[in-house]
Amino acid sequence: MFTILLGIIFVLQIRARGRALALADAVTEDLQIERDNIAALHKKDEAILASLGEGLVVVDRFGKIELTNAAAARILGVTQEGMIGKSALSVMRATDDKGQPIPDEKRPFERALKQKEAVTTRLNYVRKDGKHIPVKLNVAPILLRDQVIGTIAVFSDISKELQLERMKDEFLSVASHELRTPMGAIRANLAMILGGDYGKVNKDLVEPLTDMKDSTVRLVELVNDLLNVARIESGRMQFILSDFPIAEAVRGVVANLAPLGKEKGVHISFAKDKVDATVQADSDKLKQVLTNLIGNSLKFTDEGSIIIDIQPQKNAVEVTVVDTGIGITPDDQNKLFNKFKQITSAQAGKPAGTGLGLYISREIVRKMGGDMWIKSSTPGKGSTFAFTLPLDASPNALAAKKSLDQETTANPDQK
Amino acid sequence: MSKVLIIEDDPPYRKIYKRKFEVSDYTVEVAENGVEGLEKMHSFMPDIVFVDLMMPKMDGFQVLDGAKADPKIQHIPIVVLTNLSTSDDAAKVMQKGAVAVIVKSDTEPNDIVVKAGEILAGKQA
Numbered sequence: 001m002f003t004i005l006l007g008i009i010f011v012l013q014i015r016a017r018g019r020a021l022a023l024a025d026a027v028t029e030d031l032q033i034e035r036d037n038i039a040a041l042h043k044k045d046e047a048i049l050a051s052l053g054e055g056l057v058v059v060d061r062f063g064k065i066e067l068t069n070a071a072a073a074r075i076l077g078v079t080q081e082g083m084i085g086k087s088a089l090s091v092m093r094a095t096d097d098k099g100q101p102i103p104d105e106k107r108p109f110e111r112a113l114k115q116k117e118a119v120t121t122r123l124n125y126v127r128k129d130g131k132h133i134p135v136k137l138n139v140a141p142i143l144l145r146d147q148v149i150g151t152i153a154v155f156s157d158i159s160k161e162l163q164l165e166r167m168k169d170e171f172l173s174v175a176s177h178e179l180r181t182p183m184g185a186i187r188a189n190l191a192m193i194l195g196g197d198y199g200k201v202n203k204d205l206v207e208p209l210t211d212m213k214d215s216t217v218r219l220v221e222l223v224n225d226l227l228n229v230a231r232i233e234s235g236r237m238q239f240i241l242s243d244f245p246i247a248e249a250v251r252g253v254v255a256n257l258a259p260l261g262k263e264k265g266v267h268i269s270f271a272k273d274k275v276d277a278t279v280q281a282d283s284d285k286l287k288q289v290l291t292n293l294i295g296n297s298l299k300f301t302d303e304g305s306i307i308i309d310i311q312p313q314k315n316a317v318e319v320t321v322v323d324t325g326i327g328i329t330p331d332d333q334n335k336l337f338n339k340f341k342q343i344t345s346a347q348a349g350k351p352a353g354t355g356l357g358l359y360i361s362r363e364i365v366r367k368m369g370g371d372m373w374i375k376s377s378t379p380g381k382g383s384t385f386a387f388t389l390p391l392d393a394s395p396n397a398l399a400a401k402k403s404l405d406q407e408t409t410a411n412p413d414q415k
Numbered sequence: 416m417s418k419v420l421i422i423e424d425d426p427p428y429r430k431i432y433k434r435k436f437e438v439s440d441y442t443v444e445v446a447e448n449g450v451e452g453l454e455k456m457h458s459f460m461p462d463i464v465f466v467d468l469m470m471p472k473m474d475g476f477q478v479l480d481g482a483k484a485d486p487k488i489q490h491i492p493i494v495v496l497t498n499l500s501t502s503d504d505a506a507k508v509m510q511k512g513a514v515a516v517i518v519k520s521d522t523e524p525n526d527i528v529v530k531a532g533e534i535l536a537g538k539q540a
Binding site for chain 1: 435
């Protein structure tokens with residue numbers, strides 16, 4: 001009995017050992033497969049990085065490059081090996097759209113690292129030979145348990161896109177000029193026919209001829225606006241800055257537009273024409289902006305008044321245009337400064353504009369170191385638009401001057 | 416009657432300005448390019464000249480240069496007509512001695528005759 005028991009234990013032991021050995025073999029085999037898998041994955045990762053059309057750079061939390069790919073090296077004009085372990089800020093020297101070096105603290109890498117924010121931007125990388133490569137760049141912090149352990153940047157060379165943009169701008173500019181010539185001739189002929197310069201006009205024809213003339217004027221305005229957008233966006237709009245009393249410019253525009261208001265029964269007035277403040281601006285452009293703002297108010301005001309006021313501030317003046325017109329809903333207020341956006345609530349029965357006027361006006365004011373916004377608006381009661389311009393020799397005035405000078409240098413063909 | 420010379424290569428504009436000045440009691444002469452324009456400034460001796468900027472053969476800038484360098488015709492006021500509404504061009508032609516710059520597509524013919532009247536009346540130097 002005892003012998004049999006021992007025998008059974010012995011057999012069981014042998015089987016167990018066999019199983020253990022088999023298990024060990026299996027584990028070894030699994031490990032090998034796992035190792036092969038990892039190696040394959042690693043190769044695959046490398047192949048993916050190498051095939052990626054975008055440049056990729058991973059930087060550790062000290063700003064040293066840990067990982068990069070072939071496209072990054074190609075765009076930057078360096079070797080991949082030459083990048084690893086180096087400081088990203090020094091290997092990837094960057095300039096802004098005006099060709100000025102970007103200070104370290106404003107570099108997307110630093111912002112992603114220090115402020116944990118993902119940044120999408122355009123900038124130039126400067127190669128060793130001094131060539132600027134325009135890139136579109138996304139940088140994001142790499143987070144591990146809420147800690148930033150580094151950043152990852154993906155960027156692509158956008159030279160071709162920028163070239164296409166420039167061609168588009170040039171096309172728009174040439175086309176606009178070529179369009180203006182014949183449209184101007186149509187407009188002039190219609191004005192003369194209606195004015196009786198070719199004899200008395202049959203009274204049935206007055207209305208259709210007037211419609212034709214108004215439509216032509218709108219076309220001319222649209223082309224002018226398109227031309228202005230193209231100029232602003234390509235940095236080719238020329239600004240001639242000077243220092244002058246703001247009240248004088250406002251007074252002139254108000255005097256020009258007051259008769260138009262009178263025709264409609266809307267009183268246009270200048271509240272404080274004694275304000276003594278000297279601004280730095282392009283006086284023609286300021287007049288264009290004011291004419292646009294007051295013209296807009298007049299379009300949407302059927303009775304009451306439009307009052308222009310000036311408030312001197314510390315380094316700027318704020319100009320407000322207050323009307324008693326139809327007002328703008330909060331929803332529409334957000335869309336107002338967008339390109340080609342005309343607000344739906346204002347359109348019924350109103351003369352259509354190009355939807356570019358406010359966009360252009362705000363861009364012009366911004367280029368001159370100011371800003372423009374809707375101060376308040378109540379549907380049915382009226383709106384207040386405001387814009388600022390920097391006082392002469394104020395910090396914003398100097399900054400605007402510097403920035404516009406740089407634009408002139410970058411685009412000598414300004415119009 | 417005052418005499419006006421229109422130097423303009425674009426036929427529709429030439430006809431428009433000729434007609435407008437004629438019905439406004441001016442004696443009108445036209446030229447199709449800058450070379451012809453300078454010749455007619457001598458032969459016609461206008462009281463005022465309107466010149467287009469972009470023209471073949473000789474453009475408006477060159478007409479201004481030529482006229483202002485010529486003692487016989489340098490006194491004649493010259494107004495520049497253009498469709499290139501750039502402050503840059505405006506500054507340049509004013510520097511070259513033009514009395515005014517008018518953007519064609521933004522102006523009605525009547526305004527141009529009014530401008531001529533003002534300049535001839537000495538309201539604008």
